[in-house]
Amino acid sequence: MSPLAEIPFARAAQDPTGSCLRDGERAFDNARFAADVRRLAQRLGALGIAPGDTVAVMLPNCAEIVTTMFAAWYRGSALTPVNAALTDDEARYQLQDSAAAVLVGDERARELAASVGIAWLDAASIDGDDLAVEPDDGPAAAADDFALIIYTSGTTGRPKGVLLDHANLDAMSGSLVEHFSLSAADTSLLVLPLFHANGLIAGTLAPLRAGGDVVVAPRFAPDTFWELVETARPTYFSAVPTIYAVLDARTTREVDTSSLRFLVCGAAPMPAELIMRFEKRFGVPVVEGYGLSESSVASNINPLDGPRKPGTVGIALPGQEVAVVSPSGEHLPPGARGEVVIRGANVMRGYLGRPEETAKVIKDGWLHTGDVGIVDEDGYLRIVDRIKDLIIRGGENIYPKEIEECLYAHPAVLEAAVVGRPDAVLGEVPVAYVAPRPGRVVAPEELRVHCAARLARYKVPEQFEVRTELPKNSVGKLVKGLLREPSQV
Structure with a gap:
């Protein structure tokens, strides 16, 4: 039995009225959250979801994603969270690659589920005030069952599904609790999206x-x-x-x-x-x-x-x-x-x-x-x-992060990214992209002088481009791949 799948019910048994999860104006105590998890798990069971299946959820950050995760584990199933910002084709790829049996979400999710021939469950029907739930055998997940299938960002091709089992998550969550001395007195503010491992x-x-x-x-x-x-x-x-x-x-x-x-x-x-x-x-x-x-x-x-x-x-x-x-x-x-x-x-x-x-x-x-x-x-x-970001300029190794650190030291710089550009003579040269802080203006030549005073000559970017903002993925991480495309240089 996975101890993680037992968390909602152990908390409810120990402190039914204790605070558990908050989402906007909604507050879930331990008893209500455990009842929602069990109720959703029973609805998944009615759809035929069984141990070893994959449950997908596609929603913006909300309590229902957390409920769905524990409900999937209750059934002995894995959860794959789908980024709601994906295009329909991208979302369909994840649903098919993960062999999802059901998609929990909104009306858009219902259309996507129908397009790949899987079941759909309305996320709006998950939250309920009724604590009465039909009795059952309890959580079915084991330590070696898959718990999460997290898809990579896909910057080097089609996204890959990372398989994490309950033993992985047990080790990881226990390590974080120990390192940060987390206790019942702690409250986590979820800033990052729940379709990534960090948020979940x-x-x-x-x-x-x-x-x-x-x-x-x-x-x-x-x-x-x-x-x-x-x-x-x-x-x-x-x-x-x-x-x-x-x-x-x-x-x-x-x-x-x-x-x-x-x-x-x-x-x-x-x-x-x-x-x-x-x-x-x-x-x-x-x-x-x-x-x-x-x-x-x-x-x-x-x-x-x-x-x-x-x-x-x-x-x-x-x-x-x-x-x-x-x-x-x-x-x-x-x-x-x-x-x-x-x-x-x-x-x-x-x-x-x-x-x-x-x-x-x-x-x-x-x-x-x-x-x-x-x-x-x-x-x-x-x-x-x-390793793949290493720039080799005329035989000299250049690590973009070193140049980016230098650019971040400039008082007008908010964001900086350095990538390699092919060069007929040197093989590659560094190119810098910068976004200024609000209300600030910075010229390429000013950045060149700043870098030249702090870096070896061969590390100074060949070109500086100032933009209002740099491309980022759904987590807010800079996406250098887009800057490497010829049309971007």
Whole structure:
């Protein structure tokens, strides 16, 4: 039996009226949430959903996604969350690739379900005040059953389904609870979307497991975000660097952050200068972390109790090993640069239906991330760049992240991305794209002078382009692939 599938019912038995989940004006205590989960699970059973099936959900951030996740586990089924911003063709691909048996969602979801020949369940009918539910045998999920099928962003081809079982999520959520000392006193503010592992595991599963509360935030809006923090009184939230940069740039009033005991940054490297500026301004520690969907979301995070090193992604989480290796697979000593590899009970079971691709990234129990990093003598990991992002200019290796860090140090820069552009003589040259902070103007030549004063000559971008904003995916992570397209240069 999976202990995660039991969470709603264990909480309801221990403290029926205790706060569990909040979504706008709606508040679910433990008893009501458990009743909703059981009721939805029984409705899924009536549709023929059985252990081993896949349940899909496609909705904007709302409590119903969380209810559907636990209801799927109650049936012994896996959940695959579908990004509501996907096109119909993209959504159909995920439904078919995951072999989903039912889609929980709105009217659009009903049309999509019909187009691929699967059942549909109206999300609007999930929430109910009636606590009376027909008796049954209880949750059916086992530790080795698949729990989540999370689809990658697809920046290098068709998205792949990352298979995470209950044992993966048990290890991951337990590791986060231990690292952050999460308890019933904690409230997570869900800022990131619930179709990704971060929102579902770090933002939802870990605090619920610890006895805490979850507040589902609407779509991120900088003008109203601090009002939500002041009203909901969360103890932490997790966000991406872009959100922190926007909050820093657009906040013009004093804000009450007294409820927050820490903030987490992930998904992409956060400039050390931004971390220190944000902490000083808002009075809350920002701990940068690192992980992948393939490692159940997180593998390294800076500690709350102990030295925090801005510019690093911290130490390995409890129960995990993180190292760097050479191209031949040799483990490298502290200070050496190599590919980051991860081992632990949190590492995925594999890519759905892709054994060859699974074998390429999981070797001898180690997950090969494709990221270049350095582990220092204290065990802190610094991510240098993606292996595929490396730019080789006339035989010289250039890591775009180093140039981006330099650009972020300019007071007018809000966002920066550096990519390689083919060059007939040098092979590749770096090109920089920059978005200025609100109300600021910056010229390409000014950026060139700024970089030339801080970087070796061969690292200075060949071209600087200033845009109002840079392309980002649904999580707010910069998408460099779009900048590499010839039409974008």
